[in-house]
Amino acid sequence: MRACVVGAGAVGSHIAVRLARAGHDVSVIARGAHLEAIRARGLVLQAGEESWIAEVAADADPSGFGTQDLVIVAVKSTGLATMADMLAPLLAPGTAVLFPQNGIPWWYPVGLDDKPEPPALDLFGLGGKFLSLMTPSQIIGASIYSANEVVEPGVVKNNTPQRNQLSIGPIAPDCAVDVAGLRSALEEAGIASPALDGDIRETVWMKLLLNMSGSTIALATSNKSSISRTDPELETIYRRIVAEGLQIAAAHGFPVNHLVDIDRLVASLPDHRPSLLQDYEAGRPMEIGEIVRAPQAFAQVAGIDTPALDVLAAIVTRLARDRGLYSG
Numbered sequence: 001m002r003a004c005v006v007g008a009g010a011v012g013s014h015i016a017v018r019l020a021r022a023g024h025d026v027s028v029i030a031r032g033a034h035l036e037a038i039r040a041r042g043l044v045l046q047a048g049e050e051s052w053i054a055e056v057a058a059d060a061d062p063s064g065f066g067t068q069d070l071v072i073v074a075v076k077s078t079g080l081a082t083m084a085d086m087l088a089p090l091l092a093p094g095t096a097v098l099f100p101q102n103g104i105p106w107w108y109p110v111g112l113d114d115k116p117e118p119p120a121l122d123l124f125g126l127g128g129k130f131l132s133l134m135t136p137s138q139i140i141g142a143s144i145y146s147a148n149e150v151v152e153p154g155v156v157k158n159n160t161p162q163r164n165q166l167s168i169g170p171i172a173p174d175c176a177v178d179v180a181g182l183r184s185a186l187e188e189a190g191i192a193s194p195a196l197d198g199d200i201r202e203t204v205w206m207k208l209l210l211n212m213s214g215s216t217i218a219l220a221t222s223n224k225s226s227i228s229r230t231d232p233e234l235e236t237i238y239r240r241i242v243a244e245g246l247q248i249a250a251a252h253g254f255p256v257n258h259l260v261d262i263d264r265l266v267a268s269l270p271d272h273r274p275s276l277l278q279d280y281e282a283g284r285p286m287e288i289g290e291i292v293r294a295p296q297a298f299a300q301v302a303g304i305d306t307p308a309l310d311v312l313a314a315i316v317t318r319l320a321r322d323r324g325l326y327s328g
């Protein structure tokens, strides 16, 4: 398979190295010192006791890579608009395009069946750009559980070597992608990708439960996600926000309570600085809109009170605005 990872940072580099190790023809789009290091020394993945180097083609400009079987758009949601302008040379009518962002994704309303109308979020405006480049039948929705960090240019550390899961699914009924084949390729590369019973949006909501709670608490307190496990008072807040998230998801047609074991969620909170905190500390634009404000907006249109989320949202939005990292 010819695969290009567009925006090979923490998550994208992890996937790129694993796919390359599994024998796929992988290229990456990166920039700055990270790009220079990949070109000079290869892309390094450290996972537990293991360390691998993948010699992947790397560039800041995708136009030389040609069309692909798979494009993984692994930038933050905040980088999607710019990246959309660069994607065309990679795309053929049969290219599968996978979006593994955290939070409510831009494609949420595309192909949504008879579920309640979502709120009108600015991020849904990205549909105009992407759907001029590809059809919904090419798009693979995704939700990723895999904790990664670029620890130095060219080197990515995986903080959850025991659990790396990329759940994927079509966003629309007329999907033209061999999703089962793609899942097998991911599994063979060492990334779990279980078959899903329901709509990929269900999985997106289940992941969002973790980020709207654990990532915001970690950001507000400058701690790893595990602080919501080791500090009893924060654990209480974490549980309240997850409960609120479950109500929001159910009100929007995704009742996932029976799939969520809150004690297991608490027990598995990773020793990892969540990407939201990584961005804050590095002074990069933050996914406050997608991870924090979006679930609030979904709650509002459904008439659901979210007192715990609202407190955290006010604090982390203030933090992000004060550093100019969120302007919504």
Ligand SMILES: NC(=O)C1=CN([C@@H]2O[C@H](COP(=O)(O)OP(=O)(O)OC[C@H]3O[C@@H](n4cnc5c(N)ncnc54)[C@H](OP(=O)(O)O)[C@@H]3O)[C@@H](O)[C@H]2O)C=CC1
Residues within 6 Å of the ligand: 006, 007, 008, 009, 010, 011, 012, 029, 030, 031, 032, 034, 060, 074, 075, 076, 077, 079, 082, 083, 100, 101, 102, 103, 144, 145, 146, 147, 148, 149, 150, 274, 275, 284, 287
């Ligand atoms: N990190 C994690 O552990 C997890 C992250 N996620 C989600 O995955 C998504 C990706 O996150 P993550 O991997 O952490 O993000 P990163 O910021 O680490 O990676 C994105 C990469 O894309 C690069 N990039 C952005 N725009 C361009 C451009 N125009 N040209 C070339 N390169 C570009 C960035 O470069 P630069 O650094 O120069 O901006 C960066 O290297 C997010 O939605 C995140 O929430 C989900 C689960 C876990």
Ligand SMILES: CC(C)(CO)C(=O)C(=O)O
Residues within 6 Å of the ligand: 102, 144, 145, 146, 147, 148, 210, 211, 215, 225, 270, 272, 273, 274, 275, 276
């Ligand atoms: C908490 C975690 C690692 C789960 O994948 C995550 O989503 C993030 O760092 O943004």
